[in-house]
Amino acid sequence: QVGKAAVELLEAAGFRVELANAGCCGRPMISKGMLSEAAEHARHNVDLLYPYAQEGVAIVGCEPSCILSFRDEYPEMLQDDKSRKVAEHVYLIEEFLMMLQEDGRLDLKFNDEIKKVLFHGHCHQKALAGLDSSLGALGLPPSMEVELVNAGCCGMAGSFGFEREHYDISMTIGEQALFPAVNAKGEDWEVAVTGVSCRQQIEDGTGRKARHLVEILRDALV
Incomplete structure (x- = not known):
């Protein structure tokens, strides 16, 4: 659903x-120290995407850990010009939208329905890209009210919260700030999160279904 919403949003703009036939970004392997296997995935994806980068085509994605691996880890792992060239053309979708907006080239029409959105920032994104583009993109519809959750990690941390021995501490982390913030909002509030693991954690911890910001923006189109 996230990918479909992203395509619809970009087409509306x-x-x-074109859907890239790339494989796994390799981030799960990096997090487990499987660097040789991750480098194989990186090489495959760079070889696939390099022709697009050469032509100046924007390479846009929705999942922060995946996209930021292309931009941050790949040049470090592969140490070559091709990976650096690809990294220069990789954007989170909200970064791409806000770049267009700042250049006066974003042509999206939004409805005037009042909507309230609670946004939780993904840790990987906070560290490497920041949240300004996410908050800016959610603010594109003029009638959208956006509030940032004052919380740290959701507790899932990639695969950490899925592991039996870490489940309790994972949920404890979520209960410190994130879960109470979500539970404090009524059903008239949307919960927006860019990271899939964060969305899963919120649903498990609160019963509320969080959505990617592209789904919310797509639904706000005229």
């Missing part, structure tokens, strides 16, 4: 979207 006037872009022709």
Whole structure:
């Protein structure tokens, strides 16, 4: 659903979207120290995407850990010009939208429905890209009210919270700030999160279904 919403949003902005036939970004392997295997995935993806980068095509994605691996880890792992060239053209979708907005080239029409959105920032994104583009993109619809959750990690941390021995501490982390913040909002509030693991953690910990910001923006289109 996230990918479909992203395509619909970009097409509404006037872009022709081509789905890259890339494999796993390799981030799960990096997090487990499987660097040789991760480098194989990185090489495959760089070889696939390099022709697009050469032509100046924007490489846009929705999942922070995946996209930021292309931009941050790949050049470090591969140490070559091709990976650096690809990294220069990789954007989180909200970064791409806000770049267009700042250049006066974003042509999206939003409805005037009043909507309240609680946004939780993904840790990987906070560390490497920041949240300004996410908050800016959610603020594109003029009638959207956006509030940032004052919380740290959701507790899932990639695969950490899925592991039996870490489950209790994972949920304890979520209960410190994030879960109470979500539970304090009524059903008239949307919960927006860019990271899939964060969305799963929120649903497990609160019963509320969080959505990616592209789904919320797509639904706000005229």
